[in-house]
Amino acid sequence: MTVLGAEFTESRIQDTETRSFYITTPIYYVNDKPHIGHAYSTIIADVLRRYHRLFGEQTFLLTGTDEHGQKVADAARARSLEPQQHVDEMVKNFTKAWEELGIDYDIFMRTTFTFHKDVVGLALQKLFTQGDIYKKEYEGWYSISEEIFYPEKDVIDGKSPSGKPLVRIKETNYFFRMSAYQERLIEYLNQNRGWIYPETRANEVLGFLKQPLGDLCISRPKARLDWGIPLPFDTDFVTYVWFDALLNYVSAIGYMQSNRTKDFSRWWSRVVHLIGKDILIPHAVYWPTMLMALGISLPERIIAHGWWLTSGGGKMSKSEGKVVDPLSMKEVFGVDALRYFLVRGMRLGQDALFDEQEAINRINADLANNLGNLLSRTSGLITKHFEGTIPSVRATLGAASEELAGFAKKTVALVLEQIENYSPDLAMETIMALVTKANQYMNEMAPWKAISSDRDKAAETLWCSLEVMRLAGLLLSPVMPTKMAELMNRLNANLSFSVDSLMWGQLASGSILRVGEPLFPKIEHVETETLA
Ligand code: MSP
Numbered sequence: 281m282t283v284l285g286a287e288f289t290e291s292r293i294q295d296t297e298t299r300s301f302y303i304t305t306p307i308y309y310v311n312d313k314p315h316i317g318h319a320y321s322t323i324i325a326d327v328l329r330r331y332h333r334l335f336g337e338q339t340f341l342l343t344g345t346d347e348h349g350q351k352v353a354d355a356a357r358a359r360s361l362e363p364q365q366h367v368d369e370m371v372k373n374f375t376k377a378w379e380e381l382g383i384d385y386d387i388f389m390r391t392t393f394t395f396h397k398d399v400v401g402l403a404l405q406k407l408f409t410q411g412d413i414y415k416k417e418y419e420g421w422y423s424i425s426e427e428i429f430y431p432e433k434d435v436i437d438g439k440s441p442s443g444k445p446l447v448r449i450k451e452t453n454y455f456f457r458m459s460a461y462q463e464r465l466i467e468y469l470n471q472n473r474g475w476i477y478p479e480t481r482a483n484e485v486l487g488f489l490k491q492p493l494g495d496l497c498i499s500r501p502k503a504r505l506d507w508g509i510p511l512p513f514d515t516d517f518v519t520y521v522w523f524d525a526l527l528n529y530v531s532a533i534g535y536m537q538s539n540r541t542k543d544f545s546r547w548w549s550r551v552v553h554l555i556g557k558d559i560l561i562p563h564a565v566y567w568p569t570m571l572m573a574l575g576i577s578l579p580e581r582i583i584a585h586g587w588w589l590t591s592g593g594g595k596m597s598k599s600e601g602k603v604v605d606p607l608s609m610k611e612v613f614g615v616d617a618l619r620y621f622l623v624r625g626m627r628l629g630q631d632a633l634f635d636e637q638e639a640i641n642r643i644n645a646d647l648a649n650n651l652g653n654l655l656s657r658t659s660g661l662i663t664k665h666f667e668g669t670i671p672s673v674r675a676t677l678g679a680a681s682e683e684l685a686g687f688a689k690k691t692v693a694l695v696l697e698q699i700e701n702y703s704p705d706l707a708m709e710t711i712m713a714l715v716t717k718a719n720q721y722m723n724e725m726a727p728w729k730a731i732s733s734d735r736d737k738a739a740e741t742l743w744c745s746l747e748v749m750r751l752a753g754l755l756l757s758p759v760m761p762t763k764m765a766e767l768m769n770r771l772n773a774n775l776s777f778s779v780d781s782l783m784w785g786q787l788a789s790g791s792i793l794r795v796g797e798p799l800f801p802k803i804e805h806v807e808t809e810t811l812a
Contacts, residue, residue, distance in 0.1 A: 298338070299337045299338070299550065300337060300338045300339070300340070300546055300547060300549055300550050301329065301332040301333075301337045301338070301339045301340070301550055301552070302339070302340045302342070302533065302547040302548070302550060302551045302552070303325050303328055303329050303332075303339070303340070303341055303342070303551075303552045303553075303554060304325070304341075304342040304343070304529050304551070304552070304553050304554065305321045305322050305325045305341075305342065305343040305344075305554055306321060306346075306554075306555050306556065306559060307343070307344040307345055307346045307389055307391065307525055307528055308343075308344075308345055308346060308374060309345070309346050309349075309351070309352075310345040310346065310347045310352060310367050310370045310371055310374070310390075311351055311352055311355050311370060313373050313605075314373060314374055314377040314378075314606060315596060315603045315604060315605065315606065316588050316596060316603070316604040316605075316606050316609070316622075316634060317556065317587065317588050317595075317596055318374075318377075318606075319377065319381060319606035319622065320585065320588060320622050320626070321554060321555070321556060321585065322343055322378060322381070322383055323381060323383070323619050323622050323623065324554060324585065324622075324623065324628070324704065325341055325343065325554045326341060326382070326383045326384060326385070327619070327623055327704055327758050327759050328552070328554070328699070328702070328704065328758075329341040329384070330384070330757070330758030330761070331699045331704075331758045334757070334758065334776065334777035335696075335777060336777070338546070340386045340387075340533070340547050341383075341384065341385045341386050341387075342385065342386065342387050342389055342528075342529065342532050342533075343374075343378065343383065343385045343387075343388060343389070344374075344387070344388050344389030344390055344391075344528060344532075345367070345370075345371050345374055345388075345389070345390050345391070346391055346521065346525045346528075347367045347371070347390055347391045347392045348391055348392070348507055348508045348509065348518075348519075348521050348524055348525075349427050349505070349507065349508065349521040350424055350427060350500075350505050350507075351424070351425065351427070352366065352367060352507060353505060353506070353507035356507075363507045364392065367390075367392060371390060374388075375388060377606060377607060380607055380610060380615065381606060381607075381610065381615055381618070381619070382615050382616075382619065382761055382762065387532050389528045389531075389532045391509075391524055391525055391528055393531075395531065395537065396527070396528060396531040396532070397509045398536075399527060399530070399531035399535055399536045399537070400509045400519055400523075400524050400527050400531070401509065401510075401512040402512075402536045403527055403535075403536065403574060404498075404511055404512055404513070404519065404523075405512045405513060406574065407456065407573055407574070408512075408513050410573075411457075412456060412457045412460070412573045413454055413455065413456055413457070413498065414454070414455055414457070415452060415453070415454050415455070415514075416452070416453070416455060417450070417451070417452045418450070418451060418452070418453050418455075418497060419448070419449070419450040419451075420432075420448075420449060421435050421440075421446040421447070421448060421449075422446060422447055422448075422449045423440045423444045423445070423446050424445075424447065425444050425445075426440060426442070426444055427520070427521050427522070428440070428522075429449075429497050430446060431494065451501055451504070452501070453497045453498075453499045453500070453501070453517070454497070454498055454499040454511060454514070454517060455495040455496060455497055455498065456495060456496040456498045456523070456569075456570070456573070457495050457573070458493055458494070458495050458496040458565075458566065458569045459492065459493045459494060459495050460573075461568075461569035461572045461573065462489060462492070462493040462569075464572060465489065465565065465568055465569055465572070466486065466489050468568070468578065469482060469485060469486055469489070470486075474581070475578070475580075475581060475582065476560075476564055476581075476582045476584065477581060477582070477583045477584070477629065477702055478584070478628075478629035480629075481557065481560055481564075481584045481629070482564075484560065485560065485561070485564045485565065488561060488565065489565070493565070493569075496520075496523070496566055496569075497520060498519060498520045498523045499511055499514075499517040499518065499519065499520060500517065500518050500519075500520060501516060501517055502515070502516050502517060502518055503516075505518060506518060508520075508521070508524065509524050522562050522566060523566070523570070526562065526563070526566060526567045526570060527570075529551070529553065529567075529579075530544070530548065530576065533547040533548060534547075535548075535576070548576070548577070550580050551579035551580055551581075552579065552580055552581045552582075552583060553567075553579055553581070553582045553583070554583045554585065555582065555583070555584055555585070556584065556585055556586075556587065557584045557585065557586055557587065558587075558595075560582075560584050563582055563584075564582055581702075583628070583629075583702055584629065585626070585628055585629060586626065586627075586629060586630045586631035586632065587631050587632075588604075588626070588631075588632060588633075588634040589631055589632065589633050589634065590633075590634065591633065591634075591635065593633075596634060604634060604636075606618070609639075612803065612806050613639070613640075613643060613803060614763075614800075615762065616759075616760035616761070616762055616763040616764075617643045617647055617760075617763075617800060617803075619759055619760060620643065620646070620647060620708070620756075620759050620760055621639045621642055621643055623704050623705060623708055623759050624642060624646070624705055624708040624709070625638070625639065625642060625705075626705060627705050627706075628702060628703060628704065628705055637805065640803050640805060643800070643803055644802050644803055646708075646712050647799075647800035648798070648800045648801065648802040648803070649802075650712060650715050650716060650719065651712075651715050651749075651752065651799070651800065652798050652799055652800050653719060654715055654718055654719050654722070654745060654748070654749060655749055655767070655770075655799065656798060657722065658722070658742055658745045658746055658749070659770075659793055659795050661727055661728060661731075661738075661742055662742055662746075662793050663793070663795055665731050665735075665738070666739070666742070668792050668793055668795065669789075669790060669791070669792055669793070670743065670746060670771075670772075670787065670788065670789050670790065670791055670792075670793050671739035671740075671742055671743050671789060672739065672743070672789035672790065673739060673740045673743045673744075673789065674736055674740060677740060677744070678737065678740060680721060680724060680725060681721075681740055681741070681744045684717065684718060684721050684744055684748065685744070685747075685784045685785070687714060687717050688714055688747070688748055688751055688784050689783075689784050691710055691711065691713070691714040691751070691755075692751060692755065692782050694707075694710050695707045695710050695711060695755050696782075698710060704759070707755075708756075708759070711752050711755050711756055714748060714751070714752060715748065715752050717748075718744075718745050718748040718749075721741070721744070721745070722741065722745055725737070725738075725741040727741040727742055743787065743789065746771060746787055746793070747784065747785065747786075747787045749767065749771060750768070750771050750773045750786070750787050751782070751784070753767040753768050753771070753773070753775075754768070754773075754775065754777065754781060754782065757775060763799055763800070766796075766799060767799060769794065770793060770794040770795070770796065771787065771793065771794075772788060772791040772792075772793075772794075773786075773787060773788075
């Protein structure tokens with residue numbers, strides 16, 4: 281990776297005012313309680329959005345819930361409730377969790393919103409009228425829990441590829457002519473290598489497309505399932521959940537809504553879908569072919585993250601047993617430290633083992649010790665020797681301070697580049713390396729000694745150390761919005777990205793440094809609760 285200097289920082293911030301950035305999370309099945317995997321997707325999307333907003337772009341974050349389908353209907357029946365009543369209650373688990381985890385979304389989409397149901401009807405009608413949807417009798421293997429039909433070749437010992445029970449179903453259904461778009465999709469994938477991130481996932485999709493793509497069954501007979509959106513051209517059928525759910529990404533921002541055409545063209549001009557690797561095929565095959573058929577351009581990028589695994593090596597999910605409750609973890613770690621750990625703890629795109637002790641170690645090492653220590657030792661000396669006032673510095677810095685300043689400038693440029701490249705975990709590493717460097721610099725300069733022989737030198741060291749805190753605080757603010765706002769407040773510094781604020785040397789001298797409790801108290805071992 282190239283390390284660019286100030287010019288990069290400058291161009292990154294200046295050319296972005298009119299750029300838009302629309303990022304989506306999957307819309308989660310409403311029956312589940314949000315666990316750490318759901319929290320991860322949502323926090324990463326929120327973090328990326330906050331960075332792009334600081335870049336000066338117009339940003340929009342979508343999250344929400346997927347509320348139709350068999351499982352929801354069954355769960356409602358088991359509780360003797362109408363499905364709508366059931367989902368209205370269940371959705372609160374998500375809105376509450378996202379509020380507590382500091383998710384700043386613009387829309388919380390629900391597939392039961394009337395305007396969404398209208399858009400699904402209009403899109404279906406358009407595809408039906410243009411001949412992209414047809415009716416045929418079908419017999420096949422169906423997984424109720426995944427709501428997917430499997431062709432014979434994918435059935436293993438009577439189960440789905442992921443081991444879910446299958447039932448044999450024979451019925452008449454409507455199909456979307458997905459196969460007609462196979463060649464175009466393959467060509468698109470070959471010509472746009474970065475479209476799916478990480479690239480290994482693109483190879484997976486291309487591998488999948490080596491087989492002839494069947495047509496997609498997009499209906500369910502009402503006689504079997506009535507909790508869904510009726511097909512506009514045949515009300516004996518409801519819409520297949522995936523077809524319904526994927527369209528939320530466009531209905532949310534105004535597609536096929538005559539009073540919102542501007543919104544739609546503005547947000548759809550640059551779209552990033554963040555998903556987990558298990559839902560790659562619906563997003564990288566069903567969705568682009570649906571978009572092609574509807575005459576809508578494809579999203580800019582699909583980012584597929586990996587899974588948080590349990591210590592047994594399985595995907596953390598209810599069926600696998602231990603599932604970590606993000607809200608109970610938040611109680612122990614604090615929301616910002618939890619967000620930091622989730623961003624830092626997983627290479628975006630790869631799997632990671634979820635280990636509570638590792639989370640504690642990481643938070644203690646990076647936040648309580650590294651960052652916390654730099655702030656507390658610097659603040660302590662300023663209180664003691666400079667009456668709590670941020671000291672001023674000589675016009676020319678000494679060699680060690682110059683070196684630190686150079687390191688900080690490179691850090692800023694590299695962090696922006698890593699965020700741009702969807703590597704927030706690496707960006708955290710880069711920021712922490714700067715903080716470590718500043719702690720080493722403090723050790724070498726020993727301002728507690730220099731104060732008696734060379735007061736100006738001690739002042740310079742303390743100022744440079746705080747300047748690193750300012751830059752680190754600014755760069756970490758999308759991940760830890762509350763704590764970093766507190767930090768910037770202590771430094772009397774401005775919390776917005778700009779060409780100036782990201783440059784070395786902006787910390788104002790002469791103001792009073794606010795001193796307070798440690799920003800990140802050290803965490804002792806505690807067992808967090810798991811979801812029942
Ligand atoms: N409703 C569909 C998505 C429709 S989007 C148009 C769905 N919902 S889900 O609730 O089952 O899962 C949503 C996301 O959670 C997926 O991206 C999935 O990868 C993610 N996670 C579920 N368990 C996970 C882990 N253990 N670790 C990380 N993320 C995982 O699929």
